[in-house]
Amino acid sequence: MNHTTRRPGDPLPVPAAELVARANARVRTLSLDEAGExxxxxGHLFVDIRDPREWEANGVIPGAFRxxxxxxxFWVDPESPYYKPALDDGRTLVLYCGSAWRSALSTAALHDMGRTDVAHLEGGFSAWSKAGLPTEEYRAS
Structure with missing residues (x-):
């Protein structure tokens, strides 16, 4: 095996944007119109995978699971001690993040785990809110 030393700041052999492109090529992406409906x-559960600071700063989609x-x-895996049954109750999961990069990767990861009942939101929360679709202020429970 040929190991070359990568210097700090050198491009990665597979950059993050390439991982996102690969994920998008194999997962279902919902348009804003589709998701809005x-x-x-x-039968669908919107799942907000953003950082809690983003929820606080920008709001959330009403009814979304965070x-x-x-x-x-870990939360979708029934064998995990962190399992959340709400994410495994027969509804199709619609993942979203800020701009659809993290949600593409997350959707691909869930596909890799065997979950085919999952899609993600094109453009993420930023596109959703810019389109004037419903949002609300985040309230910690």
């Missing part, structure tokens, strides 16, 4: 659909990105795989 599904936000109140009882699952920080770093815990998502």
């Amino acid at each position: 599904l936000v109140d659909d009882p 699952a920080p990105r770093g815990m998502l795989e």
Whole structure:
């Protein structure tokens, strides 16, 4: 195996943007119009994977389940001690983040785990809010 030393600041062999592009090529992406029609659909659960600071600063989509990105795989896995049944109750998950990069990667990760009932929101929360779709202030429980 050829190991070359990468110097700090050198480009990575596979940059983050490439990982996102690869994920988007194999997952379902919902347009704002499609997602807007599904936000109140009882067969879909919107899942906000942004950082809690983003919820506080920018608001949330009403009714969305909040699952920080770093815990998502553990929260959907029935064998994990962190399992959240709300994320595994038969509804299709619609993941979103700020700009659809993290949600693309997260959707691909859930596909890799065997979850095919998951999609993500094109453009993320920023596109959703700019389009005038419903948002509300975050209230900690």
